[in-house]
Amino acid sequence: MHFRVADIIRGTTVDGPGFRTSIYLAGCSHHCPGCQNPQTWDPEAGTDMTLDEIMDIVREEDFNVTLSGGDPFFNPEKLTILAQSIKNAGYTLWV
Numbered sequence: 001m002h003f004r005v006a007d008i009i010r011g012t013t014v015d016g017p018g019f020r021t022s023i024y025l026a027g028c029s030h031h032c033p034g035c036q037n038p039q040t041w042d043p044e045a046g047t048d049m050t051l052d053e054i055m056d057i058v059r060e061e062d063f064n065v066t067l068s069g070g071d072p073f074f075n076p077e078k079l080t081i082l083a084q085s086i087k088n089a090g091y092t093l094w095v
């Protein structure tokens with residue numbers, strides 16, 4: 001399974017409590033005025049990554065995780081799989 005990842009910010013403190021790994025997923029159909037990440041609206045933006053590649057980074061950083069975007073719920077089936085993998089690995093998750 002592949003995910004379109006606009007960016008991964010390692011060790012950030014702006015997307016939740018403490019140090020976190022923030023994963024910005026591509027794709028959003030809302031196009032909210034004033035959006036801080038309009039470059040993530042395009043579902044083809046960013047890099048194609050496998051679940052294993054994402055989880056390797058999560059484990060390497062060993063911080064709790066925030067999923068952002070775009071709209072993380074743009075592809076709810078894939079979001080569910082990614083979120084469950086993060087939770088199964090023992091990390092808390094903010095979306």
